[in-house]
Amino acid sequence: MSAKPLRPTSEHIQPPVPEPQERFFLEGPRSRGSEFWSVLTIARELVRGFRALHFVGPCVSVFGSARFREDHPYYALARSVGQMLARMGFTVMTGGGPGIMEAANRGAKDEGGISVGCNIVLPQEQKINAYLDRWVTFRYFFVRKVMLVKYSYAFVVMPGGIGTMDELFEAVTLIQTRKIESSLDEARNHIEKHAVEHFGLVRKRLIRPARALGER
Numbered sequence: 001m002s003a004k005p006l007r008p009t010s011e012h013i014q015p016p017v018p019e020p021q022e023r024f025f026l027e028g029p030r031s032r033g034s035e036f037w038s039v040l041t042i043a044r045e046l047v048r049g050f051r052a053l054h055f056v057g058p059c060v061s062v063f064g065s066a067r068f069r070e071d072h073p074y075y076a077l078a079r080s081v082g083q084m085l086a087r088m089g090f091t092v093m094t095g096g097g098p099g100i101m102e103a104a105n106r107g108a109k110d111e112g113g114i115s116v117g118c119n120i121v122l123p124q125e126q127k128i129n130a131y132l133d134r135w136v137t138f139r140y141f142f143v144r145k146v147m148l149v150k151y152s153y154a155f156v157v158m159p160g161g162i163g164t165m166d167e168l169f170e171a172v173t174l175i176q177t178r179k180i181e182s183s184l185d186e187a188r189n190h191i192e193k194h195a196v197e198h199f200g201l202v203r204k205r206l207i208r209p210a211r212a213l214g215e216r
Contacts, residue, residue: 059116063156063160064100065100070103078107082109086108086112093151096128100158102129105129145170
């Protein structure tokens with residue numbers, strides 16, 4: 001992996017408050033003018049994301065719940081993950097919110113690493129956390145997910161809810177369909193080192209069910 005990238009200057013990009021009609025983007029066809037305006041809005045949002053994240057260096061995205069507080073063990077675990085990734089020279093990327101996202105970003109800052117966030121505008125607005133060097137806030141979930149995948153070389157999935165599962169399966173689907181690459185050898189080596197060797201597992205013949213015990 002290349003040397004640790006230089007810290008970017010802080011760049012805080014916040015879109016204007018979304019107009020009400022944006023809520024109806026996915027509710028079926030509208031006028032041609034409205035659809036064309038949506039295309040321009042989405043293109044603008046993509047370009048904003050590209051410009052904000054182009055120079056942040058190789059990232060690892062950490063996914064997880066926004067609801068874990070600072071005193072929760074999962075918060076501490078995510079903070080340790082952020083520290084580890086920063087020591088390895090990666091930029092830590094999250095959704096930019098509280099909970100697991102905050103913890104991972106905070107861990108990166110603990111080690112002097114680079115911390116970035118891809119925030120999302122919600123009806124009950126999600127506030128960005130205080131541990132970001134750079135962030136960008138999106139209106140559209142699918143644009144946000146493009147950014148989380150595009151600039152990441154790996155993904156860490158922490159405990160979370162439906163949103164975390166959505167991010168997980170987005171990444172898994174892209175790997176399954178070979179839109180992004182995943183090394184089987186690397187996965188095998190990781191499993192051998194951290195499961196087989198660590199726990200001393202030995203391959204044995206499967207135990208057959210005993211009919212006398214009513215097993216099938």
